[in-house]
């Protein structure tokens with residue numbers, strides 16, 4: 001656990017003592033502003049919403065959690081019944097969703113099978129990859145031209161200005177080109193770029209001597225990884241990172257899976273990116289449109305919340321443990337994501353109603 005009590009206090013937050021839930025073996029932490037938990041992998045997660053998060057201490061906990069967040073595979077027929085006559089727009093997180101979590105962030109490759117499944121899905125539904133990674137980096141991993149990309153937790157969007165391109169085989173392809181043929185880019189944190197570069201340099205210098213620490217340049221945000229750092233060095237790494245972040249009041253620190261993330265404090269997250277993409281598709285106000293978002297991490301919760309507020313759509317969390325989430329459905333791991341995507345594409349292909357989503361945009 002990298003966020004110590006001391007640092008929670010320094011951040012103006014406090015951890016209350018844990019109590020025992022009615023359910024046997026479930027520890028519930030109630031924290032004034034931040035709820036924190038450690039998953040079985042030792043990942044520390046914290047959230048800015050007050051919520052109860054469960055430590056999975058038995059299979060039965062996961063089983064009961066799955067009752068509240070049923071499997072999207074098991075619920076597939078019901079979901080598609082609800083989608084009848086409506087249009088699905090697909091949003092996919094990358095790490096932990098399309099690729100398994102691995103030690104080295106530079107080697108988080110996506111399988112060819114997964115790539116094929118995403119390609120298929122994107123043939124039938126507008127599809128966006130929404131990642132904490134830099135946009136170029138995630139594009140390099142995904143290697144698909146028929147999807148939209150939102151990098152840096154949505155702060156770097158390649159917007160679909162002209163999404164309607166019909167190819168010779170009758171399928172629709174997405175193109176993000178403006179009238180002059182240039183890519184359309186939306187970057188709400190652009191003014192922070194010089195400071196981000198400065199912070200990046202400082203973080204690299206300060207953490208250089210900590211074995212295993214890795215600073216990743218995600219363009220509009222920075223990741224400091226500690227997956228390969230010895231546990232006894234967690235505290236010192238955290239101190240060093242905090243000492244840099246504290247100097248930049250326009251930035252804040254968030255926590256992902258064994259990673260600290262330094263981000264500009266603007267009102268923009270993956271939820272805003274989802275809304276922005278729906279807006280550029282011209283369907284943000286349509287009750288006919290169902291956003292389907294699959295993600296595994298804390299930052300994906302912002303997108304889940306947006307879907308919940310819309311009242312329609314499918315927020316799906318990827319998790320092998322019970323955790324606090326705004327998602328309605330769940331998938332256990334990326335292999336289940338693969339099965340779900342293949343099924344979704346097959347369903348659409350076989351669907352007698354061959355009305356394309358794009359027909360509606362014409």
Ligand SMILES: O=P(O)(O)OC[C@H]1O[C@H](O[C@H]2O[C@H](CO)[C@@H](O)[C@H](O)[C@H]2O)[C@H](O)[C@@H](O)[C@@H]1O
Pocket residue numbers: 093094095096100101102103104105106108130131132133216218223225227256257258259261297299
């Ligand atoms: O929004 P995402 O696409 O899920 O990106 C979130 C972070 O993912 C990456 O880090 C995570 O995955 C790594 C590879 O499996 C793993 O080594 C690391 O511990 C995880 O935190 C990425 O490297 C980060 O920059 C992203 O912010």
